[in-house]
Amino acid sequence: MTAALRATGVALEAASLIALRQVALRSRAEPVLAALPGGFATRRKGHxxxxxxxxxxxxxxxxxxxxxxxxxxxxxxxxxxxHEERDRVTLLVADFRSSMLWGISRAFRSVAAAEALALIGWQGVSEGGRVGLLALTPDGQVAVSPRGRVRGVLDVIGGLVRAHEQALQSVMAGTVADRSLDMAMSGLERLAPLGSEVIIASGFDDMGQGMEQRLAELARRRVPRLIRITDAAAGKLPKGRYPIRLSDGRRLRVSLSGHAQTQHETETICGRAALLIDAGSGVEQTARLLAANLPADRAP
Structure with missing residues (x-):
């Protein structure tokens, strides 16, 4: 891997994701107000x-x-x-397709997605749940079966780091052949048990024509939640024409007006509420936002 790909905010490091455990636990101790409605009922497992x-x-x-x-x-x-235990299974879906491998300020959107999912994973196991992973790369998937306790999150972190490195290498090798998001998530149902929570962290670029139907089918037996990773700094670039290269190799120029856009906290994707997380925000702010929208006692 080249030096540029090892830079902070570009590479995904296991040590950084492991250190998020304390950030996640601290965020639970702070009073928060949820911005997203709805929740998830869990089966209790004794006392x-x-x-x-x-x-x-x-x-x-x-x-x-x-x-x-x-x-x-x-x-x-x-x-x-x-302490009462809850049998909550959470499958974390990380979008590491080429459209996520960029960032302007603090970190790549892919790195911000991994940080958000790691925070959710640490929160989940601290509440007695189990977490698993489905990471989507430009040329495949990395899957980790749901597991509880610290070992479960460490397995997820290992999968995130491995998948992210594969994605960066694919882009550098020029072998990118991204599938649409709905197609990239094939096989998700085999990994997510019935009644589980499926949290998708993505920029939701090139979702595919079947994304709305896939989410509807997923919602019949599971609980899908959407987290859209944005980069607010992109809306604050000075006025001008900027060269970009698309995932298929084409190059073009984009004209920007220079007018900053207002960053909201939620939006609607395929008729479903999605939480917005700015890749430029610090992990402490992200943790507070997640704690507010994914409280431990969430219920319908």
Missing amino acids: GHEVADVREYVSGDDIRHLDKGTTARTGALHVRQF
């Missing part, structure tokens, strides 16, 4: 195994939860309370 508190016994409590140490120390019956 969990992690002790949340110890309190005095009251009539009706399960005697199996007695805390022997506290009972012996105080002389009064005490029981343990546990």
Whole structure:
């Protein structure tokens, strides 16, 4: 890989995505207001195994939860309370097609997509869920089956880094043959269990004619959520004509008026609400935005 592809904001580094764990956990502690409606119901899996508190016994409590140490120390019956577990499965879909491999300010849109999905992954496993990955590259896919705990997120991070490097190498080799987004997501249903949450992070360029139908079919048995990765700096470029090269190799010039566009927080894609994340924003801001729109207790 050339030096340019190892630059900050261009390369995707596992250490940076692992470090996002603390950012994700801190964002959960902050008071937030959700901007997107809707949610996701999950199947409860008993009382969990992690002790949340110890309190005095009251009539009706399960005697199996007695805390022997506290009972012996105080002389009064005490029981343990546990954190409740939820069987939430989240499949993270990362769009690393060539249209995502650019950025003007802080990072490539592909890197911002990976950061957002890693934050969601850390949040998911901290709440007792499982996470998996489907990364879309210019010439294929990288899939990681859903798994819980820290090991699950580390597997996802490994898949993200591997897929992103493959995508950069494909572009540099000139072997890019991007498929439309709807076609690139083929096989997604085999990886996402029924009732799971499917979070797609993409610029939603070249979605394909069947994207709306694919999302509708996905929504029948699963819960699709859309995150559109933008680059607000692109709307702030000075007035002028800029040369660009398309994914098929064609070159052309684009004229910009120089008038900055207002960046909103949400928009509608294929009739569905999509959260907008600016690739130029810092990870702390992204984490707060995700915490507001994907709260732990989200429900219909």
